[in-house]
Amino acid sequence: MKRWMAWLALLGWLGLPGGPGSALAEEAAPPLKPVTLSFDQKTLKQGAHVFAEVCMGCHSLRYVTWKHLMDYPEIGMTREEVDEMRGDAPLTAPIKTALSEEDAKASYGIVPPDLTLMARAREGGGAYIYSLLLGFEHDPKGKVPDGNYNVYFPGHRIAMADPLGWLDHDADEEADIKAQARAVASFLAFVGEPHQLERKALGKKVLIFLVVLTLLFWLLKREVWKDVH
Amino acid sequence: MLERMLNSRLAQWLDDRTHVVQYIRFHLIDYPTPKNLNYWYAFGSIALVVLIIQVLSGVFLAMDYKPSALPTGNGFSMAFDSIERIMREVNDGWLIRYMHAVGASAFFFVIYLHMARGMYYGSYKKPREFLWIMGVLILVIMQATVFFGYLLPWGQMSFWGATVITNIFGAIPGIGDWLLQLVRGGYGVGDVTLNRFFALHFLFPFLLFAVVFWHVMALHVVHSNNPEGIEPGEKGIIPFHPYYTVKDLFGIGVFLIVYSWFVFFDPTGHGLIIETNNFNPADPLKTPPDITPVWYLTPWYEILRSVPNKLLGIVGMAFAYVCLFLMPWLDRSPVRSARYRPVYRAMLFVFFASIGVLGYCGHHEVTPELLLIGRIASVVYFAFFALLPFVHKFEKTRPVPEEI
Secondary structure, three states, X not given: OHHHHHHHHHHHHHOOOOOHHHHOOOOOOOOOOOOOOOOOHHHHHHHHHHHHHOHHHOOOEEEEEOOHHHHOOOOOOOHHHHHHHHOOXXXXXXXXXXXXXXXXXXHHOOOOOOOOOHHHHOOOOHHHHHHHHXXXXXXXXXXXXXXXXXXXXXXXXXXXXXXXXXXXXXXHHHHHHHHHHHHHHHHHHHHHOOOHHHHHHHHHHHHHHHHHHHHHHHHHHHHHHOOOO | OHHHHHOOHHHHHHHHHHOXXXXXXXXXXXXXXXXXXXXXXXXXXXXXXXXXXXXXXXXXXXXXXXXXXXXXXXXXXXXHHHHHHHHHOOOOHHHHHHHHHHHHHHHHHHHHHHHHHHHHOOOOOOOOHHHHHHHHHHHHHHHHHHHHHHXXXXXXXXXXXXXXXXXXXXXXXXXXXXXXXXXHOOOXXXXXXXHHHHXXXXXXXXXXXXXXXXXXXXXXXXXXXXXXXXXXXXXXEEEHHHHHHHHHHHHHHHHHHHHHHHHHHOOOHHHOOOOHHHHOEOOOOOOOOOOOOOHHHHHHHXXXXXXXXXXXXXXXXXXXXXXXXXXXXXXXXXXXXXXXXXXXXXXXXXXXXXXXXXXXXXXOOOOHHHHHHHHHHHHHHHXXXXXXXXXXXXXXXXXXXXXX
């Protein structure tokens, strides 16, 4: 008697409906566009220029100063190049947009996010940024009448208007826009973690050291244990 | 060379006054150890190495970290900024931070394997009950420590993870609201919470050291079990040094290779070690679509989530720990090692699998299918402990050897 009641209780418990998470089924975004980022000076410098000329209209890099563009050897800009880009901004000041938070809210309804960590804060990283920049389309079903339609943005409605002119581009512009998107995605992926190349370089040395050391430990162990049966 | 050092006049002078040489001889050199311990037995020493890595890296991080939710513009905070300062401006700060973050995951990985080994060879059985209890207590303190620590970067997952987990306290009848406010230091997770979690994250490792010390003290009274699960006898004993010092060194070397690989080549563990969403600063107005703890907490979180009633969920999760503590008394078989216990061995593998499944489910957004799978795994988890007291009645154990 007691046993079948227990089984019944168990079955009832297992069969209870799911939690709140199952209700929201969103339109899935297509897989990100494949892109090979590169951290060479040419690409990173181009990315910095695209950032200063386009992105900086609304976005800042709160953890990156103008001086960093010279100091990070991977970017390696000269003082003249940086001076040309920064205008009146002090060399040691963070790269900051001229758009105030109040004006941004008035124009776009939100404050544009800081981009220093954007490549780290999204699944896909640099590939997400690249895809997003090339993901603007004419609203296919009129779903977002008052905004910009982007295939890769969650919910597809994005406050940012097509920054690189991907919509309605001519065939001969395509390669250039793609190169700009790739450069700025590389630049943002780099400034998201400026010590990443140093990290990997040091890692190789550390691993080689540890493998040799561990091999010696193994030989030592074998020597010490040879008499134990 | 070691002998020369221990016989030096300075060592003798110290020994006459504090017995330090005698302690070293007793606990680190002559300490009797079964000769058949395999590499699974290295995880204890490895765990101690990880604990030391965590304490050292943690102290250096604390020198540059600022536990303040004070807004610094565009959604950022002083705490978040200070971590990015460590990552960018502090010399080798990125290395210390990654060592600490990867170290947290490594610590749990090592401890889970260490516990699995203890369960497999029956190391929790008499006379090692207290040793086992201290071990489970270490796990509980570690989980509390890591929970406090995960709030400190003040990212989205920090904030919402802490909000969800502290909410658990609020479901306790009667004292829930009072307890919730006590833990958070206010109605919601905020600056006060961040300050006290930082204080507690610094305090708890001291508790951890104390319990680890007791764990090792208990070990050195009852001594190591071994894969055969029998008393080693005179001939089965070898001194700890040099045999296990060198064997553990090799184990530590292998561990450090794997650990360093993550530190240098995959420090976020593809979102498993540092979650992607935690690179977004905490935003109390924007709830992330799925809030799950980091992988090492997910099996217990999933047990909590499997129960439809919140309070019963808490009871279930607490009971999952109670079962672990009671393990030495639930299992009544006279044979220790799973090598000679076919039924227990099979049960154990199912049990390990249930923890893996719970961990997987707890790490993903709830769907009806995952909920059902999580519930089945929860039942399997508890069924293991429920069956344990009866296994010895029908289990035909294989003959245990006379000596190792």
